[in-house]
Amino acid sequence: MRIRLLDIKGFGKFSDKHIRPSGGFNLVTGSNESGKSTLVDFVIAMLYGLGGGKRSKKASASHGKSYKPWNGSQFAGVLEYVLDDGSSYRVDRNFEKGLAHIHDGMSRDITSSFALSRDTGPRFAEEHLGLSEQVFLRSAQIRQMQTAMDPDGARIIMEKLTNLSTSGSEDLSLSRALEALDNALLENVGTGRSTTRPLDRVEARLKELEGIKAEMLEQHERYLDAWSMLKMEEERLKDLRQKHDELKMRHDAHLKNRLSDLARECRELDRSLEEMKAALVHLEKKLESSGVFSEMTEKAMETLNNTWYEYKEIYRQLEECEASIKALEQQNADLSLRLERLQPVREKVDRIDRFLKDQEQEAAATAYQGQKRGGGIPLFVPVMLLILAIVIMALPVFLNREMEMPMLAAAGVSALAGILTALFRGTKKKTVSISPADSQLAFLHEEGFLGLNDYLSQKEELRSVLSGSETCSIELAEARIKRDYLLEKKDALHKTIASCLDGFGSPSADPGVMEGVMEGFRAGFSQFRENDRRANDLRQRIEALEEKRRLILREASALAKKDIITAAQLDAAASVMSGGSSEPESAMGQEDVSEHQIRETEEEIKNCEIRIGSLKARLESAPSQEDLADIEEEVSQLQEKKRQLELAGRSIRTARDVLQEVGSRLQMNYTALLNGEMSRFISMITGGRYQSIKTDPEGRLYLEVPECEELVPVARLSSGTIDQVYLSMRLAALALMERGKETIPLFLDEPFLQYDEERTLKAFKLLREASANRQVFFMTSRRREVELAKEIWGDELNLIEL
Amino acid sequence: MATDRIRFLHCADIHLDRPFGGRGLKDYSEMRRTDVWKTFESIIRLAEDELVDFILVCGDLYEHDYASRATIQRVGSLFGRLTIPVVVLPGNHDPYVANSWYKTWNWPDNVVILDNEKPTVRLDALNTFIHGEGFSAFRQDTPDLSTVTRPFSDCFNIFMLHGTLDMNFSNRPFNPVSSGELADLGYDYYALGHFHNLKTDFKLKNAANPGSPEPLGFDETGDHGVLLVTLERDEHGKKALDIREINLAQKRYVLLNLDMAAVSSQEEACARLGELLCSLDLGRDLPRVILKGRTPLAVDCEALKKPWMENYPWLQILDETRDCYDYGAISREENLKGAFTREMLQRLKDCEEKGDEEQAMILSAALDLGIEALEKGRIDARFDGGLFKGSDRERRLI
Structure with a gap:
């Protein structure tokens, strides 16, 4: 592109300004505020419009208005340019009204053939230059003191290089294409992180349907399980019924046998009972006939026996007593006879005794010592003994009891002892009293005694008889008392016995006779008791048998499940149980089966039937396979849709990945070319000091510094060098962008402000090379630069003075 | 005198009650399910018409997840109509699992279901021994062929397999085996199933896969049906195999x-x-x-x-x-x-x-x-x- 005419109707400080630049290097000079920068802005505004959109740097109203003519003239302009192919165009813009018209070389309005931007109008410049405004600003234009670019600017340049296309007015961009694909992926398919996109919705619905399907399949499985269980339960029921039948059969056989056994047992019991009852009747008759014993108890019988034995003893004692009395009476009679015969002796002795007594009294005083020696046994001894005998005899009276033989004997012994002691004491005295033997002897002789011995023997005989007579009398009296007592006792006992034996036989006083009676009574009683015991025993056995019979009948009733009260009924039941057969069932080798087992089996059968019923009920409501098919249908469709979405996703991702890969590759290629061109340019400007510039993918620039082995970021260099680096980059970028495409005019506004003289000259030489095929607008206010330019371009220099 | 010739039908992968979803067309799905039934009934009719000795079903007779009681009842009824043995091998879609219809249904007496506990059957009247390697789970690894019963010299020996023969095209193939492995077993015929397209050109010449009698999707183009197999033994004891493809597909x-x-x-x-x-x-x-x-x-x-x-x-x-x-x-x-x-x-x-x-x-x-x-x-x-x-x-x- 070469600008042929700049007709500024009104723009900033310019009004009605006509400039016809040359196709090569145009040096625009003027002092400060002469409008050099405004001229560049006018060209850009004519190409790309002033804009009003948010994205445009010129968007702010203040920016647009800042170019409004100061003198209030028309805010418009005309730009005429020729493309490399020779086609010429004219652009009329009315900035005030935002209107733009493009005419071709035949003056035809071709505005509508260009894409229209809402902000900037027809996008002819993008199409003709193949550059967006942004790229244009970062490559074809250097504003005053703004040669250096931020990394974004460099990145835009790099992207432009990658996107190199001049096919249209679209602002082509790798990043935009990638963004578009990302958006398409997100909106039309969905990413792994999205939740509401088509694939997400399909997957969510699929998940839901899969859940429903799983539930339905589970239902179907449960249905099949129910069939499986039904089959098992039916087999189990069959087994149980078979088992039940076997158990029942075995049980019935055992029942029948048992009933038969019970019937037999019952019959035997009945027979036994009959016999026992007959025996009992017989015994009871016997017992009735010996009624005398009916009220007789064993105790009473024992008392009677004791009474009888006492009676017999008393009777024996009485006989002894009678004999004793008779003997004592005989003895007493003998003693009386002897006493009669000894009466003379007695008299003599009495006299002698008196004599002796007298003598004794006389001698008492003289023979006190002898008397004392003669008193060996105290007097109280016989007295006490006699008192004891009397007390013993009197004791029964006080105790109100009958005199008993031991007591009687004790009394007798005590009395005898008292007498003997008394006698012994008297003998001693006599012995002591005999002292004057001569007188005594003489007196003895006087009395007719032969001597003392004779006297003593006769006296002793007399004393013995007297003593015997006295003793005999006492004993006789005692015996008689005893006899009376015994008689009385015997009568009382006899009476008692007689009362007991009343009705059995006539009791006799004769023990011999009584003995017979008693023997008979005892035997009768014993027989009675035996019969009574046997009768009781029989009754108990009858009762036990009857209880047993009841139990048998109860068991039989339970077994036959009906009331059975007779053996005949039991027989009948047993017969019915065996089906009329009277033969017992063979239960050999089979254990008895309890009804509990059968009931358990029946319970199991019932439970099994309930389960089968329940299962059949469940199986009535089979899960709908149609519903499942519907779900399956939707699942299939969604799966297909999911597959398609996934394919679409894979397509988008593939497009994105390949685009990025190709873009990176291209970028790398262009970066190498860019680096090469940049390095050549910086080398020219710096006279070979810097020979290499590198660009990284982010657009950062690095310089190979001779003093340093490492690449140095341009930001660390002097501001002059930085400007030179970026000038090199812009020129290189333009050169690359233009390859086979439209040549871009270059607008440089005071680019060498920070250059030294030498590098300014070299930079001009570089521009000379660059402007060989390119229109260049170089703005400067510095006279030295004008001189240098004139030096280099000579007559070819088109000087435009503002 | 021993039987010197047997004829049987070899089918597999019928997939009864397959839902046929994915097109959003209920009528289409219903029609295709009906087609599968019609084809299945054609197999039964063919068996009757051809007076074959038995039928082999090499897996995936039905879809475990979808097969209803009515389906099984109908299958059982159709099988029960036949007077010949029907040997069924469970596949990966109808494995012999605990609640499988194979276990729970009262199949007719002529139906023999081979499972890993009872993988063989000997049809004495036909002088035929059959071993099956099916599925007892929805997935299972390579079959253990070392436990396979050796063939009987006086019998026609048939090896049923639901799996992939020389076709390990997936990461986890179903019951993968090679022709060499099967050949070593020495059976007279290898009745395969699982692959839905007809394939008779295995390296193992006496192996055949009939495919689905009714095609199930657009990856199963072409004709579909069953195989009518004849095994003969001449007077020298040499056995000859003849396999005839019979197209039964409705669509x-x-x-x-x-x-x-x-x-x-x-x-x-x-x-x-x-x-x-x-x-x-x-x-x-x-x-x-x-x-x-x-x-x-x-x-x-x-x-x-x-x-x-x-x-x-x-x-x-x-x-x-x-x-x-x-x-x-x-x-x-x-x-x-x-x-x-x-x-x-x-x-x-x-x-x-x-x-x-x-x-x-x-x-x-x-x-x-x-x-x-x-x-x-x-x-x-x-x-x-x-x-x-x-x-x-x-x-x-x-």
């Missing part, structure tokens, strides 16, 4: 491609479709027409098939056409678009050489999308169930 899936690249209008497309369809068997063939090629034409598939719906009510048309960018010209551009196009076309070419159709389809769509993104900076392409198609085509609809 036939037919895949047709319609190249739209040379088609300039909907009417022309309709006419070209008619030419394709006219060779089909009305009432039997189930056609699926795939529109291929690059075209600026946005074809209305529903409108396209409308005239043919009377004869082909289940006609399916899939639009797999792509936008018609001039990729030859674009690829010559020295810019990102050109570089991208060159790269994609190269990849497409590689893919097509490898025969990876799916990846080719993805690359083709990716190329369209990438160019659109580069040219417009946005994607206006619509997505309507298939891959992206340019929205411009709507406007260019003729």
Whole structure:
């Protein structure tokens, strides 16, 4: 592109300004505020419009208005340019009204053939230059003191290089294409992180349907399980019924046998009972006939026996007593006879005794010592003994009891002892009293005694008889008392016995006779008791048998499940149980089966039937396979849709990945070319000091510094060098962008402000090379630069003075 | 005297009660399920007509997940009608699991179900020994052939297998075995099942897979049916095998491609479709027409098939056409678009050489999308169930 005419109707400080630049290097000079920068802005505004959109740097109203003519003239302009192919165009813009018209070389309005931007109008410049405004600003234009670019600017340049296309007015961009694909992926398919996109919705619905399907399949499985269980339960029921039948059969056989056994047992019991009852009747008759014993108890019988034995003893004692009395009476009679015969002796002795007594009294005083020696046994001894005998005899009276033989004997012994002691004491005295033997002897002789011995023997005989007579009398009296007592006792006992034996036989006083009676009574009683015991025993056995019979009948009733009260009924039941057969069932080798087992089996059968019923009920409501098919249908469709979405996703991702890969590759290629061109340019400007510039993918620039082995970021260099680096980059970028495409005019506004003289000259030489095929607008206010330019371009220099 | 000839039907993969979903057409699904039943009944009739000695069902008789009691009752009734043995091998769709109908149903006495506990049956009257390797679970690994009963020299020995023979095309094949392994067993005939298409050209010459008697999808095109197998033994004891294919299918899936690249209008497309369809068997063939090629034409598939719906009510048309960018010209551009196009076309070419159709389809769509993104900076392409198609085509609809 070469600008042929700049007709500024009104723009900033310019009004009605006509400039016809040359196709090569145009040096625009003027002092400060002469409008050099405004001229560049006018060209850009004519190409790309002033804009009003948010994205445009010129968007702010203040920016647009800042170019409004100061003198209030028309805010418009005309730009005429020729493309490399020779086609010429004219652009009329009315900035005030935002209107733009493009005419071709035949003056035809071709505005509508260009894409229209809402902000900037027809996008002819993008199409003709193949550059967006942004790229244009970062490559074809250097504003005053703004040669250096931020990394974004460099990145835009790099992207432009990658996107190199001049096919249209679209602002082509790798990043935009990638963004578009990302958006398409997100909106039309969905990413792994999205939740509401088509694939997400399909997957969510699929998940839901899969859940429903799983539930339905589970239902179907449960249905099949129910069939499986039904089959098992039916087999189990069959087994149980078979088992039940076997158990029942075995049980019935055992029942029948048992009933038969019970019937037999019952019959035997009945027979036994009959016999026992007959025996009992017989015994009871016997017992009735010996009624005398009916009220007789064993105790009473024992008392009677004791009474009888006492009676017999008393009777024996009485006989002894009678004999004793008779003997004592005989003895007493003998003693009386002897006493009669000894009466003379007695008299003599009495006299002698008196004599002796007298003598004794006389001698008492003289023979006190002898008397004392003669008193060996105290007097109280016989007295006490006699008192004891009397007390013993009197004791029964006080105790109100009958005199008993031991007591009687004790009394007798005590009395005898008292007498003997008394006698012994008297003998001693006599012995002591005999002292004057001569007188005594003489007196003895006087009395007719032969001597003392004779006297003593006769006296002793007399004393013995007297003593015997006295003793005999006492004993006789005692015996008689005893006899009376015994008689009385015997009568009382006899009476008692007689009362007991009343009705059995006539009791006799004769023990011999009584003995017979008693023997008979005892035997009768014993027989009675035996019969009574046997009768009781029989009754108990009858009762036990009857209880047993009841139990048998109860068991039989339970077994036959009906009331059975007779053996005949039991027989009948047993017969019915065996089906009329009277033969017992063979239960050999089979254990008895309890009804509990059968009931358990029946319970199991019932439970099994309930389960089968329940299962059949469940199986009535089979899960709908149609519903499942519907779900399956939707699942299939969604799966297909999911597959398609996934394919679409894979397509988008593939497009994105390949685009990025190709873009990176291209970028790398262009970066190498860019680096090469940049390095050549910086080398020219710096006279070979810097020979290499590198660009990284982010657009950062690095310089190979001779003093340093490492690449140095341009930001660390002097501001002059930085400007030179970026000038090199812009020129290189333009050169690359233009390859086979439209040549871009270059607008440089005071680019060498920070250059030294030498590098300014070299930079001009570089521009000379660059402007060989390119229109260049170089703005400067510095006279030295004008001189240098004139030096280099000579007559070819088109000087435009503002 | 021992039987020296047996004739039997070998079928597999009947898939009774298969839902046949995916097209959103209830009537279609219902019709196809009925077709499967009709074919099954044809098998029973064939057995009666041909007076075969027995029937072998090599797996997937029914669909465990879908088969109802009524289905099983009907199957049992049909089998029970026969007076010959029916030997059934459970497959991966009807495995011999705990609640399998095979276990729970009271099958007729002539039905023999082989499972891993009772994998063999000897048909004494026919002098035939049969061993089956079926499924007792929905998935199971390679069968253990070391436990297979050795064949009996005086019998016709048949080995039933529901699995893949020399066809390990998936990561987890079903009961995979090789011809060599089966050959070592020394059986007279290997009755296979699981693969839905007829295959009799195994390395193992005496093995055959009848496929589904009724085709179940568009990946099962062509004729379908059962095998009528005859095994004979001559006087020297040498056995001979004869396998006859008998077509019983009610329907036939037919895949047709319609190249739209040379088609300039909907009417022309309709006419070209008619030419394709006219060779089909009305009432039997189930056609699926795939529109291929690059075209600026946005074809209305529903409108396209409308005239043919009377004869082909289940006609399916899939639009797999792509936008018609001039990729030859674009690829010559020295810019990102050109570089991208060159790269994609190269990849497409590689893919097509490898025969990876799916990846080719993805690359083709990716190329369209990438160019659109580069040219417009946005994607206006619509997505309507298939891959992206340019929205411009709507406007260019003729």
